[in-house]
Amino acid sequence: MAQITMTQALNLAIDEAMAEDDGVFCLGEDVSAKQGGGVFKVTSGLTEKYGEHRIRATPISETAIIGAAVGAALAGQRPIAEIMLMNFVGVCMDQIVNHAAKLRFMSGGQTPCPIVIRTTTGVGVGFGGQHSDMLEAWFAHVAGIHVVTPSNPADARGLMRASIDANDPVIFIENILCYGLKAEDPGPGYRVPLGKAAIAREGSDISIITYGRTVLDALAVADDLAKEGISVEVIDLRTIAPYDEETVLASVRKTGRALTLHEAVRPFGTGAEIAANIQEKCWDSLKGPVRRIGGTFSAVPFASHLEQAWIPQKSDIVAQIKASVGKH
């Protein structure tokens, strides 16, 4: 099989879904051929195949974009709406939280809202405070939404197909630093079920529960620590909410130790919810407190060395693991 980047993986998944179902269409800022197929090229080449009605370049109007996606979904279509950068969800939270997430429930099940909201973010590219945040916890706190993020091209392809299939809203977070990752193409029709975590690396001393770009950090740390005789299990949640509790708890019961890791700021982050849940349900298996690592509790800074200092450090992951397993 050919090697593909994560950008290509997403493009292939959207392309095949559009080919199979006329009701699937994309809308968002700069997504059509006239603007170059999206600022990160994910919708590149699709306007030529499906026309401007199905790759709709929109005005810079996030509320109108998500509102239109909600309405189209109520009418039976499957819109893929792009919010160019995740911080811009601040402009359209009403449509996502009060409408997309709640319309199935408030209508007594009559109006499900199958939309995929693609959005991009990531710390480490010098975008500063309003273009970098991981805001998954905002959505994980809302009933009626799936929150998904891939850490590699194969999952990107499979999760995107599953997200388009889903009959509920999905916030699909793409990390800018992962777009260029290359891996083997899992091929047409490949799906990764929502709500199913992957054990990215098996281990026996501690479980790291993470997702998105920090999966790469966790795997790198696990490689290094293996040389020191510490066996790290890495769980890639893939779906952040509702998350695969079964896989997480089974892993922690096996290793007896847990560390949650995310790029988003630590206070009130998803790691806190997962840690609390582990402590409630795996108390008797735990050999120590669940540890948490997240981004610094400040706005993402601009200057490169500040930005690099802001993100969770591999050295900190190593230190936390060593403290947990009792090796210094």
Add this chain to the structure above:
Amino acid sequence: MAEIDRDKLLDIYTRTMKVNRTDEKFRELLMGGKVAVMYYCVRGQELVSAAAMAALEKDDYVVCTYRGQGEQTAKGIPMEKWWGECLGKATGTCKGKGGTMHITDPETGIMVTTGVVGSGLPIANGLAMASQNNGDGRVTLVSFGDGAANIGGFHEAMNMAQLYKLPVVFLCQNNRYGEHTAYADHTDSPNIASRAAGYGMPGVTVDGNDVNQIYPAVKEAVDRARRGEGPTLVEAMCYRMMGHFFGSDFSYMPPEHIAEMKAEDPLPKLRKVMLEHQFTEEELDKIVADIDAQINAAVEHALAAPLPDTDEIYKDVLEETA
């Protein structure tokens, strides 16, 4: 503008009285302490909703607001389901989980009732976008008040609708109050419809208390949308003859405003038009009596209906919990 034919007048009258009698009944129940729920009175705005719904086809989509009783009942939601929902019963349109502010009935085209001012317009665009994509010929009408004209979503939606020439009708029921704030205290422009020009869209202000103005204006907007010529902003001047919600203080309404709106009450005016068209007092009274009988039966049905099961709080969250 062509004269409204007798059949259509009768249709509009019937819908108007259905809205009015439903409103009267709701207030009677609330005042009598029979029910205690949020209700946003539509007294004074009955004709606008009724005429607008009469201008639509059965399959057309409607998005309305918490003050949406007029659109909902005039579009034809079965009364038992409507009352069931308003009283929080399992027999309601939404199994009692939506309530007065979130009535949804896709079978009659009531796709969303939003409790958030101005949020309906962007969603209406999406319904219309689906129709444009799949060519089903439907028109979407979204109703909102003058207060909604000042929220960002209004502007985003108007611009997008015109950009794509979406088959949507924006119906602004200018009842001269945004919640408790009078029009002059929230907006300095003389009307809302003139804003349409800023988006390259036709906009028209009409007297919402005059059937011969409101119906033709909405009908023309609907026809235009169905022909693929794009959206229209119709501003219907009307009065909200009660407070923002049932039981709320409306002493802030000056006496001269109350006198003005009583003089402009759409119901006696419509009745006069009906009589001019050779409908008899008896015929018109019989229509109202029939509506009252239907409403009373629906209310009795809803009062006696079962409450939703408690485990409904876990259902319909995601498909997996349906």
